Each structure stands twice: as C-alpha cells, then as structure tokens.
Amino acid sequence: MESRQPNSTDPTAEIVEDSTAATRRIERLSSHLNPPPGGFDGAEAEMALAPCAGRAKIDVNTEQLSKYMRGKYRDVQQGVYDYFNSRPELQTPIEISKDDHRELCMRQLMGLVTEAGIRPFRYVVDDPARYFAILEAVGSVDMSLGIKMGVQFSLWGGSVVNLGTKKHIDKYFEGIDSVEYPGCFAMTELHHGSNVQGIQTVATFDPMNDEFVIDTPNDGAIKWWIGNAAVHGKFATVFAKLMLPTHDTKGVSDMGVHAFIVPIRDMKTNKPLPGVQIHDCGHKVGLNGVDNGALRFRSVRIPRENLLNRFGDVGRDGKYTSSLPSINKRFAATLGELVGGRVGLAYSSVGVLKIAVIIAVRYSLLRQQFGPPKQPEISILDYQSQQHKLMPMLASTYAFHFATSHLVAKYAEMKKTHDEELVGDVHALSAGLKAYVTSYTAKSLSICREACGGHGYAAVNRFGSLRNDHDIFQTFEGDNTVLLQQVAGYLLKQYKEKFQGGTLAVTWNYLRDSMNFYLSQPNPVTARWEGQDHLRDPKFQLDAFRYRTSRLLQSVAVRLQKHSKTLGSFGAWNRCLNHLLTLAESHIESVILAKFIDAVRRCPDEKSRAALKLLCDLYAMDRIWKDIGTYRNVDYVAPNKAKAIHKLTEYLCFQVKNIAKEVVDAFDLPDYVTRAPIGMQAAEDAYSVYTQYAGF
Numbered sequence: 001m002e003s004r005q006p007n008s009t010d011p012t013a014e015i016v017e018d019s020t021a022a023t024r025r026i027e028r029l030s031s032h033l034n035p036p037p038g039g040f041d042g043a044e045a046e047m048a049l050a051p052c053a054g055r056a057k058i059d060v061n062t063e064q065l066s067k068y069m070r071g072k073y074r075d076v077q078q079g080v081y082d083y084f085n086s087r088p089e090l091q092t093p094i095e096i097s098k099d100d101h102r103e104l105c106m107r108q109l110m111g112l113v114t115e116a117g118i119r120p121f122r123y124v125v126d127d128p129a130r131y132f133a134i135l136e137a138v139g140s141v142d143m144s145l146g147i148k149m150g151v152q153f154s155l156w157g158g159s160v161v162n163l164g165t166k167k168h169i170d171k172y173f174e175g176i177d178s179v180e181y182p183g184c185f186a187m188t189e190l191h192h193g194s195n196v197q198g199i200q201t202v203a204t205f206d207p208m209n210d211e212f213v214i215d216t217p218n219d220g221a222i223k224w225w226i227g228n229a230a231v232h233g234k235f236a237t238v239f240a241k242l243m244l245p246t247h248d249t250k251g252v253s254d255m256g257v258h259a260f261i262v263p264i265r266d267m268k269t270n271k272p273l274p275g276v277q278i279h280d281c282g283h284k285v286g287l288n289g290v291d292n293g294a295l296r297f298r299s300v301r302i303p304r305e306n307l308l309n310r311f312g313d314v315g316r317d318g319k320y321t322s323s324l325p326s327i328n329k330r331f332a333a334t335l336g337e338l339v340g341g342r343v344g345l346a347y348s349s350v351g352v353l354k355i356a357v358i359i360a361v362r363y364s365l366l367r368q369q370f371g372p373p374k375q376p377e378i379s380i381l382d383y384q385s386q387q388h389k390l391m392p393m394l395a396s397t398y399a400f401h402f403a404t405s406h407l408v409a410k411y412a413e414m415k416k417t418h419d420e421e422l423v424g425d426v427h428a429l430s431a432g433l434k435a436y437v438t439s440y441t442a443k444s445l446s447i448c449r450e451a452c453g454g455h456g457y458a459a460v461n462r463f464g465s466l467r468n469d470h471d472i473f474q475t476f477e478g479d480n481t482v483l484l485q486q487v488a489g490y491l492l493k494q495y496k497e498k499f500q501g502g503t504l505a506v507t508w509n510y511l512r513d514s515m516n517f518y519l520s521q522p523n524p525v526t527a528r529w530e531g532q533d534h535l536r537d538p539k540f541q542l543d544a545f546r547y548r549t550s551r552l553l554q555s556v557a558v559r560l561q562k563h564s565k566t567l568g569s570f571g572a573w574n575r576c577l578n579h580l581l582t583l584a585e586s587h588i589e590s591v592i593l594a595k596f597i598d599a600v601r602r603c604p605d606e607k608s609r610a611a612l613k614l615l616c617d618l619y620a621m622d623r624i625w626k627d628i629g630t631y632r633n634v635d636y637v638a639p640n641k642a643k644a645i646h647k648l649t650e651y652l653c654f655q656v657k658n659i660a661k662e663v664v665d666a667f668d669l670p671d672y673v674t675r676a677p678i679g680m681q682a683a684e685d686a687y688s689v690y691t692q693y694a695g696f
Contacts, residue, residue: 058610058655060662065608069401070668073133076118080137083116084108085672092142094459098288101144102231105289106182108145109152112138113179121153121177125161128340128412135344136351140673143469144289146348151227151290152176154341156183159237162337163259163308172235172261183235184228184264186295191220194482196257197331201240201297203260204252205304207318212307214238214262214300222296225476229264229293230280236295237308238262244320255320256327259308259334262300275300286468310337336423341477342430343411346437347404352470353397353441358664359461359679360390360448365661366683367453381657384650389451391653392622393444394663395615400437402599403592407433428490432588435480435487438473445470452678460693461676485577487584492560495553527637530644538597541620544637545590548630552583593620611659618652625649 070077084090090108092101112118120138123131131153139146157176160168175181192198200221203212216222223229229236242255264276272278277296284292304314311330312322324330364381371378380386407429414422449456449463456463474480526534534540556579563572573580596616603609624631625645631637637645656663671680677690 057658058614059607060611060659060666061605061607062662062665064605065611065663065666066668068603068605068608069398069666071405073130074668076130077133077137079116079118080112080134080141081670081673083112083118084141085670087111087115092144092289098283101289102291105142105144105148106232108142109148110179112149113177119177120149121157121173124153124158124340125415128343128415129408132344132347132408136348139348139351140355140669142289143352143466144287147227147287147290150341150344151185152179152182154344155185155338156228156233156235156237158338158340159185159259159308160261162340163237163310163334164261165308165310167305168261168308181235182228182232183237184226184233184293184295186223186226186229186236186262187239188223188225189220190222190224190294194479196239196335199239199241199257201238202243203238203240203258203307204243205245205314205318206301207245209301210304210316211301212242212260212304214240214260214297214302216296216298222294224294225281225292226295227290227292229278229295230291231293232291233293234263234265234267234270236262236264238295238297242307242312242314242320244314244318255312256331257334258312258330260302261306261308262297262302264295273300284472286465286471336427339427339430340411342434342483343404343407343426345473345477346430346434347408349434349438349441349470349473350397350400350404352466352473353393353400353437353444354667355669355674356441356445356448356463356466357390357394357397358667358669358674359463359676360451360456361394361660361664362680362683363452363455363678363686364390366678366686367455381660384653386451387653387657388650389447391656391660392618392649393447394656394660395618395622396440396444398612398615398663399592399596399619400433400440403595404433404437406595406598424490428487429591431478431483432487432584432591434477435474435483436585436588436592438470439480442467442471442474455678455690458693460690461678462674481581484581484584487587488556488580491549491553491583491587492557495557527635528641530641532648535621535645535648536617538600538616538620541617541624542590542593542597544624544631545586545593545620547636548627549583549586549590551630551634552579552586556580556583589623593623611663614652614655614659615663618649618656621645621649621652 067074090104090111092104092108096104113120118134120131120134123134135146135150135154138149153176157173160172160176164172172181176183187196187199189199189201192200200217201223202215202217204215205211206213223236223238226233226236238260239257240260242258243252244255245251246253262276263273264278265272275298277298279294279296281292281294304316307314311324311333312320314320322330324333361381364386365379367380368377369380381390407426410422410426410429413419414426445463445467449467452461452463455461459465478486529535556576559576559579560572563575567575593616596612596619600609600612600616603612624637628637628642628645632639632642665681671682674680677693678686680686680689
C-alpha cells in the first residue's frame, strides 16, 4: 500500500488520518478507565492511574534538601516554633473574638520579645535576612502576629531608623525594640492609598514656638487602616505635607511629603492625647488580631525635632535644607527606604503558600477515592486532575522560595552598600515579586481548599483563615496592579537605556546582552525540536521566557509611542495597560526561573539537585504551556513542539507526584506549626486527630 504524507493534499488521506487519530484517542481513554489484563507497556505504564503502574521515582534525601532550603537561619526559626509550642496559652484558637484576638496578639508579641528573648528590631538594619526569617516563622504561628510585628519593627521602627537621624535612633530605639513604645505607620488616608504624593494631612511649621502643627483638613485626609492605632499604639510616624510660612501672598510653601513622629496616646493612661481622635476600623475579612484604626489630628503640636530629617530638615529660623534638589527626589528617597515592607510581604507570602501546599499535598496522598474495577481505591493525587492542580503549585513554591531568598540577599546588600544602582534594582524587584507572589498565593489558597474537598472547608484545617488573612497582602505595601506598572516602567526605562548605550542594572542584563537575539526571527529548525533533552535544557527554558519578555517589551514600546501622539502619555499608558501588566509578569517569571536554575546548579547534594531539577523543569514547562498561544503566534514553537511541551508537562506532574511527600516534608514545618489535622506528617494519625475535634 502506498504511504500517505501528513501534508498530502488528498482529502481522503486527511479523513483517514483524522479517523485514525480519533480512534487512538478513544482507545486511550478507554484503556485508562479499563486497564488491559496484562497492564500497560513502556511510557504508558508510568502515566497510568492504576496502582500497579511502573513508577520511575527519584530518591530524595529529605534531610539534605531541607538543610539546603532552610539555610543558616533554621535555628532561629525553630526557636520561634519551640517557644510558642511550649506556651499553649499563647496559641491562637480556632474561634476567637476580635477583641480577644487583639489582646492575644499583643501578648504573643511581648512574649516573643521578653520571654523568648527574640529581639527582631535589632536585625531590621544590620541583618535583614535574619529579621525576615523570624518574620516568616512568626507569621506561620499567626499571620496577625506577623503583621503586628511588621508594623512595630519594620514600619514604625523602620521609619525611625531609615528616615530619622542619630537623635531619633538614640531616643526611640530601645523603646521600639522592647515594645515599650508601641507605634503605628500613618501613611494611608481615606481618600489616598497608592498615590502617597496626593495625601492631604499637613504639618505646618510655627516659627514662634519652634513646633509643627499637624492637621487633618477634611474627612478625606483621616489616616485610615493604621495598624496598632485602634488599641495599642502610643506613637505614630505620620506622613504629611510639610508647609513652611512665607512672606509672599501665598502665605505657605509646600515642601512635599515628610514623616513626623507624633505621640498619640498617654504613656500611662493609654488615652488619646489632646487633639488626637482615634477610632476603630472594626472587624475585617481577616487579620483581626491587628488593631487597625483611624486617626484625625486637630492642631496637634509636636517639637521641630520630631521631623524625621534624613532627607530634609527645617532649622530654628524656619529655613529648609536638603541634600536632594527637588520634591520628587526627596519623595523617591523616602519611599525607597521603606521598600523593606514589600520584601517582607513577598517572603512571608511564600511561607503561607508552603503551609497551604503541605496540607493539600499530604491530604491528597492520604485521601482515597475510587479506582480500577475490583481493585483497591487509589489516592486522589494519583488522578491527573489533582496533579495538575497541585504539582505546578508545589514547583512554584520552590521557585518562589529561591527568588524571594535572592531578593532578601539583594536587599541586605543594598542596606550595607547604599549603592544607587542596587537601590533601583531592589525597588523594582521587590515591587514585582511582592505583586506576583502574593497574587499567586491568594489564588492558590482557594485551589488548595477546593482540592481538599469538604474537609478543606473545616476551619480547623486552616484554609479559610489562611485565605482571609493573606488576602490583603495583595493590597497593602502597594496595590499589586500599581506595583506591576512600576516594574513595566522600569523595563521601559531600561529598554530606552539599551538603545542609548547606557548601563543596565544586573537584573536587566539580558535586555542588553541578548535583545537582538531575542527579537530576531525564530529559528525554524529549533522551533520544531521536541526531544526531552532539549525541552529540559535550562538554556531553552530561559531563552523562551526571555524571548517572550523581549517581544512584549518591544511591542508595547512601539504601541506607547504610537498612541502618545494622539492620546498623550497618560492616555497611551492607559490604552496599553493590560499589555504592560503582562510584560511585568513575564519579566518577573524570567527572574524567578533564572534564580531557580541557579539554585539547582548550586545545590551540593546530588539527590536534592535531581529533585530540584525536576521541580524547576515543571515550573518552566507549565509556564510555557500556559502561555503557549504567545509562542505559537510568533512561530517560536511549532505545533509538534507545542504538543511535546504539553505531554512533557503532564509527565513531569506525574514524576513530581511520586516525590511529593518528600518534597513537602523538606519544608520542615512541624505539625504544631501547620496545625491542620488533614495535613499531618504521619498520615495514619490524621483522621483520628481530626475526629477528636468533633468530640469523638
């Protein structure tokens, strides 16, 4: 019989080929539902659902992998876990009122500092990596406690040490460190959140009395959502427009947004000070252990020395001095010093994701439902649909761990060197990772809850509280959509620098080194390569991610230039906004993959390296497959290669499933930290512990 080519123009050949493909598909589906008596052969055996299927499993040394993951701050985190495990009265119960939760949260913080002797504030500047490790551990105990700690030490304390000078540090450091001076960070207003330069609170200098007068001019300027304000805060770092009196008709001169230390409560009675109105923002969706409040100031007088004057000062004569020449420069420097909050949120969000993935994966291994006829039930993680939900998420958790660890290291280096290029790099990287990771975690918490069925809905199994407490991570310290726009803006700036021959920051090097390569026409030969060795080659994976980013960057730059001629720069930006957000996410994914590949390469233990390589491959393939349309549209990937990527992604999900228990165990979070009966490390205890909560 004459063979027919797939591209034959013979319509009969096409019909026969379609019919054959359909028949093969039906046979394959049938075989999955009713396995043949002799079992499957070869690769089909590995992918089959039946328990007797062959499993090519990597041997994982959980202890070595955990040692590599946890790093040098494992002991300090364990100290946090051990302290709270030894103090059951400080553990947050499942059911607790708002007011009780707030008081418990304060007792937890005081216990950590005074009893356990863990003093996080001492590391905020000198050892940020240690501080963030403590923050992750504390957030695992109770997310409200993590946020309250962050408000006290990173925001209130951080504003004093980063925006103030020696006189402020000498006066306030010990009180902040011991929590004798509980404080707030009063930036957000009722009418202004992300647009900090638009805030309306004013601080007018009174030269006669050498004081600033803090005023809330209207309801829109009420400080809102201020953590620690409703109950415990004694001080607040208040962001306000600094107004200086002038001798012209205007009367005052606006010097831009500055930060001021404002006492808000009496140190002994805890009552609001004269002119300070404090109200409770009330019950929230989550984080009800944090006492968010609203502050209004009516002619509140503070000494001139309470201006945090690192970037701008007012003399006794009312003269303003600054080393920075403009309002915008001073504002950028001020916000740049507060970037640690975003670093902490990105890092802590990964900690939340780890807990959720541990619970969901362990339950999916424990839970058994259905199976082949007349054979035992199989675990729900043996189902491809469950693997598809959870295995890319598990791989992403590892990817985010290494990316945020890199961010923390860069931030620590920035705090030591104050290198200007590094400051810009960390600002963009923290904005992008905070936005990307917190959005991913928020979605994943719902997926994990669903993946655990009805038992995932029980409060004791924590998905509800994790989801509610984490949800606001997408908003505070910068709305995620706004932060992604900042990343896009940095990319466009670097793109412009590239064509003007300037230098690029380290994170953006690939734009300089390879832009011409990435923007050239795809190679029609490599576009068809579909072998596993090629698809699992880190160079192919990183090239694919960077090609997509470069294409998005080049095309949005062209669109912005085109639309700005008719719409102006703001209108053009808004017209291209979705394109810009996609660009920012693509760049961040490229950074995440690059750091994952580096982490795989650096891993000293061979078995751990093999496991990490598998996870890294799944992260890369899953992301490429999810955006396969982009690659197909520009012929970067031919149809046969796209199909191979899909098949490999499914196969990698299956392979990761085989080591899922060892990989989640390597996060090294004890049962008394995860605190979910269905997510216990010893599967045989899970149901018995769970039934005890129902009184059996």
